[in-house]
Amino acid sequence: MRQIGFEEIENIALGAALLGAGGGGDPYVGKLVALGAVREHGPVTLVDPEDVPDEALVVPIAMMGAPTVLSEKAIGGKEYQTLYDMVSQFYSQEIYAFMPIEAGGVNSMLPIAAAARLGLPLVDADGMGRAFPELQMVTFTIGGLSATPMALTDEKGNSVIFETITNKWTEELARAVTMSCGGSVSVCLYAMEGKMLKKYAVKNILTRSERLGRAIRDLGKGSAERPEEAFIAAIDGFKLFKGKIADVLRETRAGFNFGKIVLEGIGPYRGQEAWVEFQNENLIASVEGKPVATVPDLICLVDTETFIPVTTDALKYGKRVLVVGLKCFDLWRTPKGLELVGPRYFGYDIDYIPVEEHTKGGGCNV
């Protein structure tokens, strides 16, 4: 158990943006929401998942919808109390703690703001260990947990509780209401007892985000002797490519951003071409037409000098990026995990390639 204040929030926001794997929203916007709440209410207590009582009610809290809309909407804080009341009334039980559902620039931050404003602890765990585009893509689905009862509220004060037959239907109905509410809402879903949390959650993800964020800030100053190698080593990553953004093909379908980034190699990759395909998050990285990393492993683009993560919203022609792979959470690599979030679920006719396999022999020093 420890306290999270300004310094920790800065690092978590940056590290969570890396774990967002191209998605998860703008860490700058998310950070402001968390910093504002901590400025008003003081630091947040971060609880180790192992210390949560078995019967305690732990509730993930998140923003649903387009993160770009978030920055134009006021985050009053009233939403957190509304969600708390809806969920605790439904279960006739107090909420023990909030937690994030995914790692990302926005959704790692909102639960910090909610915990600060309501004076609740925050659990150091989430349900993805990265960001994914659809709400059934959480480790708790493997554990058989339902996303519902799911509570949703907008900044105007409208609120909705969903109970659905499948998590796919939750996605469908909640998405429709989100659109009607203006594109962005706050939600609580996958409420669970401590024992489910301990069994299926991705543990210590905020601590990991913080560590990654610190590495980016320290090594992005370029003062290390070989900063790129030091960065890759510090994040336990695998170097997949280094190049200049030559083209970004985008398509918006059914509320998701689909696209393909075309990269022209630089440095040791000069003369080679790489593609990174995404649906909100980066899904497949290919070099010279051959896949080198796939979802659910994390494919992250970072600035070649500052190592600051580049989200799919912020891709710009000419930008120089390092493409790094990170191993996903173990449970995603099981048959059940791959069924839920493997390349085939996303419509690719290829098998999952563990990111460490491809770079074996070459590793992070290619």
Place this chain on the structure above:
Amino acid sequence: MRQIGFEEIENIALGAALLGAGGGGDPYVGKLVALGAVREHGPVTLVDPEDVPDEALVVPIAMMGAPTVLSEKAIGGKEYQTLYDMVSQFYSQEIYAFMPIEAGGVNSMLPIAAAARLGLPLVDADGMGRAFPELQMVTFTIGGLSATPMALTDEKGNSVIFETITNKWTEELARAVTMSCGGSVSVCLYAMEGKMLKKYAVKNILTRSERLGRAIRDLGKGSAERPEEAFIAAIDGFKLFKGKIADVLRETRAGFNFGKIVLEGIGPYRGQEAWVEFQNENLIASVEGKPVATVPDLICLVDTETFIPVTTDALKYGKRVLVVGLKCFDLWRTPKGLELVGPRYFGYDIDYIPVEEHTKGGGCNV
């Protein structure tokens, strides 16, 4: 207090279709749902609103969405139990009785089916005394009652509870979920205590529907000496026009059916032209370009021989119809009522014309 069985249902369905004023759905489909439930569970107890205890919880139950979709969906009856559980859990109170929210071929019937299947009484009252296209258009809105908490469920088992800041937002969000659920769902809304019911409800509306339905069946056989005059007198109606459908202009916008019926006069109206404009329900009737009846009074088209009501879904070129007006519920004629459902709300730049004014001097025997 009395029992409603097969014979009563047949008459209520027909009379409610007349009160639907062109909307409210197909009484044939609605009837089948009610008859099926009564066949399985026996007749339903109809309770006079004055006999409902002041603190008892009375819950309107209805279908929301396109009635045409209803006929293609199975009405399992499971929905009614789901709605009961959602509402009574929310209020921590047993539901005393169901009631209809509007009069119409479908929504007068569904509450009968629900009451039969759950063994609950049905209150002889509704919130419109006719059908209207939007859910805030109920007498209870004048009484300051909120539509929410509103419970919604589909035939698959998905369920949603809404709490909104205005009844207009309820309409917006519930409409979005209804569309995602396939276009037709079952809902409970405007749950209220007995004392609110007694003050604002349109009382004895099922009994009135039954009486109207019996008049249609008796006089539609043509055995009376002057059946048309007898029919108009029996329903307390005002004859507005008699003609042949010459054209129907239709437009579907935002989930509503808009349109205009053009009628060529027959009999005493030969050589004249009339229009009936509608949004799901008939809103304005004009003869020779001059409005003769407006919403919230009821403008009803019936077959010239059988007096069976013709809904806006079933308009056919060449069909001969009698256009009759019926006085609306008193509360709709107050300034607050007209603000909610008068011609100006629907975008017409004219004042409300009480149906009896126009036909004064001529009356039902024009």
